[in-house]
Amino acid sequence: MVAVPVGAAAELVVVVTQEMTVHFDELGPVHPVYATYTMAKHFEEAGRKLLLRHLAPGEAGIGRSVSVDHLGPSWVGDTVRVTARCVEARGNRLTCACVATDAAGRELGRGSTVQVVLPEAELAARIGEGARRRGP
Template sequence: MRPVPVGESAVLDVVVTPEMTVCFDELGPVHPVYATYSMAKHFEEAGRKLLLRHLEPGEAGIGSSLSVEHLAPAWVGDPVRVTARCVELRGNRLTCECTAVDAEGRLLGRGTTGQVVMSEEAVQTRIGGR
């Protein structure tokens, strides 16, 4: 992996859709707002977007940690900008601070993601079939 400079970031722009709102498998729809689990997915996607720029041929990244603090709601149709910023690269482990903000710059959420870089072969061995 090529070094990821501390402070480098990647941005993911999304618009909240009905599929991104709170709806549980067993309980059904709960709130018609941007779900914490959708924000978590977008944090991971933004972090991966940053990592992909630095992978060498034959390398792959796999998620290792995730934290999300959901601070404010967003509704269907609202644009959300998710930013992942490298805060640490230690060996083969990348840690990003993530934020989600709405079009007015209101902080919707913050958190961190962790990814581990290893060979594609090692990842396949880890996640291989049962």
């Protein structure tokens, strides 16, 4: 059972680096701005920061889903503040609404994350080395 109160929040503050800009494996560099996939990663990280404060001993969390609406650009050197706020904690799932803003308060993106809480042993059985050897 996830015990995160609705409204609880966590923040992540990052400074955009070159590594956070749009650069695809096959296509190479595309735009010199904060990438949508990096924003998604930061949404997940902020949500995880929130969840970690509320896990009971022997519990572990894993990401289930993330959504991102990227609304505006930010550039290398810009500070981005990502906030994840609990909107629902039901059963073993935590749902967070996420927002990314720049130093001036301009909204860069919004979205959500869902994390699932499982006993550590169960999660290890699902994703650990033994599960890898068994295959899908």
